[in-house]
Structure formats: C-alpha cells, structure tokens
Amino acid sequence: MGDSVAGVTTPARTIGVDLPPTVDFALIGHQESWRAAADVLAVLRGPERTPLPDDEIEDILPWIPPRAVCHVDVGSIIRTKSGGAKARGLYIDSFIPPDRLEAAYVHENIARVRKAAACAIQAGAKIVSLGGFSSILIEGNFDQLPERRGTFFTTGNTLTVAFIVQGIQKMCALEGRNLRRSTLLIVGATGDVGSGCARCLAPIVKRVLLSARNVERLRGLAAKLQDDGVQVEVAADLQQFSAEADVVICAASLASPSLLLGRIASDAIVCDAGYPKNLSPTAEMLDAKVFFGGLGQITGGMKFTPDLHGVLNRHPFPDVVHGCLLEGVALALEHRFEPFSQGRGFITQERVDEIETIAARHGIYLAPLYNADGPLEDGLDARWNGREAA
Amino acid sequence: MESLIGVNCSAMECSSTGAPIWRDILAQAMTGELLAAMNYTSLSEMCEDPTEIADALEHAQGEQGHAAAFAAEGRKIGVDVINNVDAKHWKRLRDAFLRCITERDFIGCLIVQEIMLESFAVASYSRVGKVAPGSLGGTFARIAAEEEDHVDHAMAILRAERARDAQRFDDKVYRLHLDVMTTLAQMLAKECKDGHCEVCHASCVKPSLFEVSLSAAELRGASLQQYLKTLDMLGIPGEVTLTWVTQLPV
Numbered sequence: 001m002g003d004s005v006a007g008v009t010t011p012a013r014t015i016g017v018d019l020p021p022t023v024d025f026a027l028i029g030h031q032e033s034w035r036a037a038a039d040v041l042a043v044l045r046g047p048e049r050t051p052l053p054d055d056e057i058e059d060i061l062p063w064i065p066p067r068a069v070c071h072v073d074v075g076s077i078i079r080t081k082s083g084g085a086k087a088r089g090l091y092i093d094s095f096i097p098p099d100r101l102e103a104a105y106v107h108e109n110i111a112r113v114r115k116a117a118a119c120a121i122q123a124g125a126k127i128v129s130l131g132g133f134s135s136i137l138i139e140g141n142f143d144q145l146p147e148r149r150g151t152f153f154t155t156g157n158t159l160t161v162a163f164i165v166q167g168i169q170k171m172c173a174l175e176g177r178n179l180r181r182s183t184l185l186i187v188g189a190t191g192d193v194g195s196g197c198a199r200c201l202a203p204i205v206k207r208v209l210l211s212a213r214n215v216e217r218l219r220g221l222a223a224k225l226q227d228d229g230v231q232v233e234v235a236a237d238l239q240q241f242s243a244e245a246d247v248v249i250c251a252a253s254l255a256s257p258s259l260l261l262g263r264i265a266s267d268a269i270v271c272d273a274g275y276p277k278n279l280s281p282t283a284e285m286l287d288a289k290v291f292f293g294g295l296g297q298i299t300g301g302m303k304f305t306p307d308l309h310g311v312l313n314r315h316p317f318p319d320v321v322h323g324c325l326l327e328g329v330a331l332a333l334e335h336r337f338e339p340f341s342q343g344r345g346f347i348t349q350e351r352v353d354e355i356e357t358i359a360a361r362h363g364i365y366l367a368p369l370y371n372a373d374g375p376l377e378d379g380l381d382a383r384w385n386g387r388e389a390a
Numbered sequence: 391m392e393s394l395i396g397v398n399c400s401a402m403e404c405s406s407t408g409a410p411i412w413r414d415i416l417a418q419a420m421t422g423e424l425l426a427a428m429n430y431t432s433l434s435e436m437c438e439d440p441t442e443i444a445d446a447l448e449h450a451q452g453e454q455g456h457a458a459a460f461a462a463e464g465r466k467i468g469v470d471v472i473n474n475v476d477a478k479h480w481k482r483l484r485d486a487f488l489r490c491i492t493e494r495d496f497i498g499c500l501i502v503q504e505i506m507l508e509s510f511a512v513a514s515y516s517r518v519g520k521v522a523p524g525s526l527g528g529t530f531a532r533i534a535a536e537e538e539d540h541v542d543h544a545m546a547i548l549r550a551e552r553a554r555d556a557q558r559f560d561d562k563v564y565r566l567h568l569d570v571m572t573t574l575a576q577m578l579a580k581e582c583k584d585g586h587c588e589v590c591h592a593s594c595v596k597p598s599l600f601e602v603s604l605s606a607a608e609l610r611g612a613s614l615q616q617y618l619k620t621l622d623m624l625g626i627p628g629e630v631t632l633t634w635v636t637q638l639p640v
Contacts (some may be wrong), residue, residue: 044636058638061578063611064635065618090629119628232406306633 022124025089025332029131066116072179075300077363126337129328156324161196185245188252192219196347299363413469414595423457477588504544513616575638578610
C-alpha cells in the first residue's frame, strides 16, 4: 500500500481529535445512484489510489454500516463580534444501496436509518435532519427512531415545501404565467410534502387537482380545502380528472413521465419534487417547463471535511442542498433545537413562513432553478422571494 | 452428542457435490485457528502476569480445539483437511503478530488477534454456518459464537486503553490496520490475482463458492462489516474507519 507510518496520524488527527467531540447538527442521507456512491468512495480512497471498479462498489457498499462520512461546517450571513455565526455538523450516510429504494426493502432501510440516527445521537448532534428517502421512511414512524436525550429529529419537510412553493412562484414569474389563473395538479398529494404544498398553494390558484393512491386520505384533504372555498378535484388515476393542469407538482416519483401525458397542458410548469428526481423535460414532454423543486442554497458558506464538495451535493450551482437537510442547518444556526417537522399532514402556511424566515435570516434561499438538462437561469440572484410573484 | 442419522445426512449432503469446496473452506479455517493458537502461545510467553499467562494459554488451547473440530468435520465428509500456517498470506499475518511480540506490545497483540483476525473469523464462520449442511454448519456457527466471546473479552481491555490516550491508540490501530488488514483484504479479494494461496487443495476455491451458496464478495463484505462494527465499539470515529476501509486493496 506504500503508506508511511508518518502519514498514519493524518486522518485520525485531522478528524478525530482536533475537532470538538459534539456537533450542532447531523444530516442523514444516502446516495441516489451508483455513480454518486462511486464518487464518494473515490474521494475517501484518495487520489493516489485507483478508484474502485463499479462491480466492487456494488459488492462492498451494501455491507457498510451506517456512519459519519464527513464533517460539515456552515456559515450564516449574520455577523457576530467574533465573525459570522457558524454551525458544525456531520453528514451521516445510511448506505442504503441505490438499487434498494423500493418497498421490498422498507424494513431493511428503516433499520439502516435507525442505525444512522443512533450515530447522530452518539455524536451529540442537537438537531438531525432526515434527507431524501430517510425522511419518507421515517415521517410516519418517528417512534421507530432510537431513544434519544438532547437530540431532536426533523424530517425537514417544511422547508422542502417552502422551496417547492417558492420555485413554482419563481417559475411562473419567469414564464410570465399568472398563478391565480392556474389549475394546479399535485401528484402524491396525501404525503407530508404533497399535502403541505396543497395547503400553501390552493388558496392562490384557480383550481386544484389532487392525486394519490389512497382515495380516502385524498377526500379528507380535499374536504378541508373545500371548507376554505378552494375548488378541488381528487382522483387516484390521473386520467380521471376533468380538467388539464398547467402547473404540476410531482411530490412522489413517477414510474414514467408519460403518466402525465394527456392530463397536463403541453407547456405546463412541472416541479419534480419527488425522490429520486426522475422527470426529464426531453423525455415525452418537450414543451413542458420542468424544474427540480425543494432545493435551497447556502450563501454563508459550506465546507466538507474531507472535501466532498460537489460530490455529496451534485447540482449545477454551488452550495445547493435539499430543503429537508437545510431545515436542520437553519435550525442549528438559529439555535432552535426542536423537532420542527414531524409526522404527516401538519405543514401549514404559518409553519412554512416561519422556517422560510429563519432560513433567509441565515442566508439560506431557494436554489437557482435547474433540471436534468442543466440550469434554467444564471443563478446570480440568490435572494428570490417567491411572495413577490404571488 | 449428535445422532447417527444427523451425521449420515451431513456426510451425504456434503460429499455429493461440495466436498472439495468444503475441504478448502475447512483448510482455511483450520489454518486460521492454528495460527491463532500459535499467536496466543507467543502471547503467553511474553506475559508476566500469571493471570494473563493463564488466559493466553487457555485461548491457545481453545483455538487448538477449534482446529481439531474442523479436522473432525472433514473426516465426517471423507476429506483430509490440510493446513499451512506458512502459506504466504497467513505467514504475513503471523509475522505482523510476531512484530508486536518483539516490541512487547500487548495491546498491539490484542488488536491484531482480537479485532482484526477475529472479525474475519466471526463474520466468515457465521456465513458458512448458515449454509453448510448438518453438523458442519453447526460447528462453524458454534465456533463463530465462541470467537465473538473472545472479542467481547478483549474489548474491555482495549476500551480502557483507548480512554487513556485516544489519539495514540487510534494511531496504533491504523498502523496495524495498514499491515494486517491489507493482507486480509488481499486474502478476501474476489479473485486471487497474485497466485495460489498455498492453502486450497488444487485450484482456488473462490470461483466455486456459489455451488455451496457462498461467494467471496459476501465473505469479504461480512468480514469488513464486522471489522467496522468492532472498531465502532472501540469508539474510533466512524468517518475515520470508513476511510481506512475504503483505502484497502480489492
């Protein structure tokens, strides 16, 4: 292997001892693709070693127990006497294999998230955000997390909703659309994120179409919105809607973009807020304006140790992170260690406003819009305030 | 005591198609146990405390018993289980342990034997125990459980040592990791790229493992997982040990 004894102390000393024993926050996530997993392992392996072949990665990764991968230091735009406010955290990977995200592995994956949560507790994290699939797995199962003292968990869904809503408003403004005249379709409307989007956007659109597999839950959500005077239609099958949507939020991953065909306007604005994101503007919706929703950007600075910048956050703009993870970061910078988002169906406009304000105070804003083809804007205006367009 | 029916079934199942594979698996296991017995004997010679000497000798005897149990399982399926503690990989592992002895490094000896070699043994024996038929599987499972007890015993000593000076302890583990785990990783690679291991009877057993519902990748994965979990129990930060393991050869 050729490593000298002199080099032995470097990894442990850099990470293990010079840093304080506890952290403000922890972010629990996993890699969306084998390519992403390979890139993470390549960084950890170091530039002097040949990257692991793909087949070796697929053999090894499923055996790695959940654990911290790197330290994350974030800065706020709030200035203090000693400089900018900062928070220190850990990124913990549950090492859910990218090909095991489906329902057949749900128990195995919950066990992995539980172990990742135990790592966060052991590290002394005061607030823990559940990213990506971890949030979906746990949002209705918080009782399955390990016993904790002084560590709070949040799904991060409230800030995700905030960024989705802001993204819709920004895209409408960029495209010269009037949201108030729009028919909004939400796919996955009964989930925590989908129902939160419905509550926030229903009052400011013309009509709402809600779709999900559970019709009973759909009807319950629709009834509450109708009580507030919203025009609502529900259907498990998209083809059953009487109207065509011109604004769409996919809060659940679609098996295929073609499922939307025929039920949305050809030039509809489509927010891919599912996980993993799989809608492509070039697939079968050539004129649709597709963007990836629920993403935010840290403008006060973010540093990974070891340097996994652009590897853990693979976006065309710097310091872009999923809203669910950023919620924990914002709460840590605010020193509000509390389970801000828990359970399903509790996200309201007031809570969205609250977390949006906290995030913005620390320089965490809606990320510049992009999709699978690349950026949809230049990314220079990081301080978009969606309410201006509404 | 096992029933005659059990023994016969085991022998029939093993000897039908898999006997050459089980022979090589048993040979690796037996070699590992004999090497562990030698290591504990060396440790006993280094120790001065009568309790430590007695402990080390008891462990050595236990490992000899494991080796004998594997040889007996071989006889049940009609194969003569060979061993070769001088085979290239095993010899390197023994040499690494002997360097700790030379340095009179008791803690280093425990790290090599109990943390590294036993992680490999516990994980691989457990996997074999799940798929091997009859008493063969039972023996592997039983010995895996006994080896796990060894690890628990050493854990208290090693944790106390780490509490005294975590940085020094972690540096020592890393130095030994580079030596011992690099060799183990080469042993556990999916293919033996640098020639015959000098333990398998004929050609390398790895490509044939699927015939007995095993694979080299699975044995490697389980061993590295066990190793990482053991290092977690010692309190070494997970992000540090993850980097160590990702840097091993494949």
